[in-house]
Amino acid sequence: MRNLNLDQLQTLVAIADLGTFAAAAQALHLAPPTVSLHIKELESRLEAELVVRGRRQAELTPAGEVLVQQGRQLLLAAADLAERVQRRASGREGIVRVGVSAGVSTRLLPRMLDALARRSPGVEIRLEAVGSADAMRRLAAGTLDVAIVASPQAPTPEVRLTPWRSDAMVALLPAAWNAPDKISPAWLAPRRWASFAPATQMHGLVAHWFGQAGLYPRPFLALSYPGALKSLAVAAQCAALLPLEEVEDQRHTPDVQIRHLDPPLVRPMAVAHRQQPEPTPAVASVLEVLREYGDGA
Structure with missing residues (x-):
């Protein structure tokens, strides 16, 4: 089988997006016979029917759907490669x-x-x-x-x-909580606290911190974004375990308080x-x- 022609692939994707051969021709600034020729040659190249031509709409066959889905990624990669070459040729980094x-x-x-x-x-x-x-x-x-x-x-x-970097982890707590100077696993475990989602290594880091104290509590909530965790503490919903660097902007905020951990935890x-x-x-x-x-x- 010969290699795919990217112009023909782009034509197929345009038909999938716009629904008709005529609309694809107009969008790509091609003559309608050229669009038809692109699809005919692509089907011949792949030995598969890709488009069913209806009275009003052109519909992809299952084979056409597979090609369009993967072809979008191929076209993006080709565009990225062309841009890299142009940048290098023009002296851009x-x-x-x-x-x-x-x-x-x-x-x-x-x-x-x-x-x-x-x-x-x-x-x-x-x-x-x-x-x-x-x-x-x-x-x-x-x-x-x-x-x-x-x-x-x-x-x-x-x-x-x-x-x-090795950033210290801290507890960001609602201002109304009566908290000690340093937060221990035993103090935090029975309270509402949130941390990173199980798929992250941050989750494992926090779990190990509790585990060293013989505790295995489940978080009130697990999220993937530090900003969302900070918002929970600001809204007085729960404590959040975060890197100190992430909460420095909250140091003088009246809604929350920052406490270091005991024993210390480093990310x-x-x-x-x-x-x-x-x-x-x-x-x-x-x-x-x-x-x-x-x-x-």
């Missing part, structure tokens, strides 16, 4: 795909992006919210360039891990990037900014 786990501070991230924009305006960051385990797999597969992940992670030959994070090929100048710029915001800066 390029696109860097960065995976960010739920535990990364929503206060710290904008500061890092601002620093990168001022230093390397030619670098475009494409952020993706992705769990640490998925980020490691995607780095190895080459669909991410850099990721901020929870530590530790199992080492792989494709990915390099560098310790980044370690690492920066991960692909070992091969060597980092491009754009990726190197991102890694340099991340280093400046790490513990060792």
